[in-house]
Amino acid sequence: MSILKCCFILLIISFVITSCKKDNNDEDQIQNNPPVASFTVTPTTGNTSTTFNFDASASHDDNDPLSSLQFRWDWENDGNWDTQFSNDPTSTHQYGTEGDHAIKLLVQDTEGLSGTDTRQVTVTNPPFQCGDPFTDPRDGEIYNTIQIDTQCWMSENLNTGNMINGNLDQADNGEIEKYCYDNNEANCDTYGGLYQWNELMQYSTNDSAQGICPDGWHIPSDFEWMTLEMAVGMPESEVVKSGLRGTDEGAKLKAGGSSGFEALLGGYRNNGGSFLSIGSYATFFTSSHSTINLSWCRYLFSTKDQILREKFEKTFAYSVRCIKD
Ligand SMILES: [Ca+2]
Ligand SMILES: [Ca+2]
Ligand SMILES: [Ca+2]
Structure with a gap:
């Protein structure tokens, strides 16, 4: 073999090796990697009327620009996609x-490779609107509510706390105690609990104290009762009187009456520990005390359409209606 021929063969071999290497480099450059999915949520907490905004424009890919990537969303990360693929990296959801x-995001590049990202949002109940049922977060009891003119009232008597026997006094012991008429819990379910004044006020003497009402509610004052009575037609000159007042305003407040207040004739417990007058009287303490021993009250009657305003012993136990702050 001549030297020239030998050199030529070496040249061919070296050329083949070089071009092979070049082919390998080309393969490295066109090798595709999946996109990196990334998104933000605004806001991260809200309620059931909040529109959450999702933005996946921080996602990226090795070969494809953002505009060529496809996005889809699973709003509960339950494995079922809730949107079709879209070029839009943003979306909204309630x-x-x-x-x-x-929330799970899927990002797909033009060759079908994909990446995912997940985030979380916290959704709470919407703000309370008067007329909606209110759930007491302390025990899950649900109360209907009613807007009457300027006031928002529960339209059921409060039923919270632990039942104690009628022959015991309720005590300043850090727990809410209630009586149920005839010591029968079923009466509390229907009529609500009966509470002595100091207990229902939780040992405050302030007008409109929260007392045993849930957060955001309080024990109505004598004046707030007057506002209610005027809203259902009692003249201002009458509301300030004591004794039986008005004409048919009591009838409007009783169950089935036109106001929606739905007062039930749940009776009361006297300071001797006896239960009296279920089906005959509805009894309510106000948060306005008159003397160390007496507080202003309201009575409704099965046989009368008027409303009694009087001072009674704080050691009696009456129904409680909460009014919204
Ligand atoms: Ca890619
Ligand atoms: Ca889903
Ligand atoms: Ca107590």
Whole structure:
């Protein structure tokens, strides 16, 4: 073999090796990697009327620009995609139920490779609107509510705390105690609990104290009762009187009456520990005390359409209606 021929063969071999290497480099450059999915949520907490905004424009890919990537969303991360693929990296969603919801994003590049990202939002109940049922967060009891003119009232008597026997006094012991008429819990379910004044005020003497009402509610004052009575037609000159007042305002406040207040004739417990007058009287303490021993009250009657305003012994136990702050 001539030297020239030998050199030529070496040249061919070296050329082949070089071009092979070049082919390998080309393969490295066109190798595709999945996109990196990334998104933000604004806000991260809200309620069932909140529109949550999702922005996945921080997602990126090795070969494809953002505009070529496809996005889809699973709003509860339950494995079922809730949107079609879209070129738009942003989306919005509202949640119908409260709780923590995980969101999954899928980003796909032009060759079908994909990446995912997840985030979480917290959804709470919407703000309370008067007329909606109110759930007491302390025990899950649910109360109907009614807007009467300027005031928002519960339209059911409060039923909270632990039942104690009628022959015991309720005590300043850090727990809410209630009587149920005839010591029968079923009467509390229907008529609500009966409470002595100091207990229902939780040992405050302030007008409109929260007392045993849930947060955001309080024990109505004598004046707030007067406002209610005027809203259902009692003249201002009458509301300030004591004794039986007005004409048919009591009838409007009783169950089935036109106001929606739905007062039930739950009777009361006297200071001797006896239960009296269920089906005959509805009895309510106000948060306005008159003397160390007496507080202003309201009575409604099965046989009368008027409303009694009088001072009674704080050691009696009456029904409680909460009014919104
Ligand atoms: Ca890619
Ligand atoms: Ca889903
Ligand atoms: Ca107590």
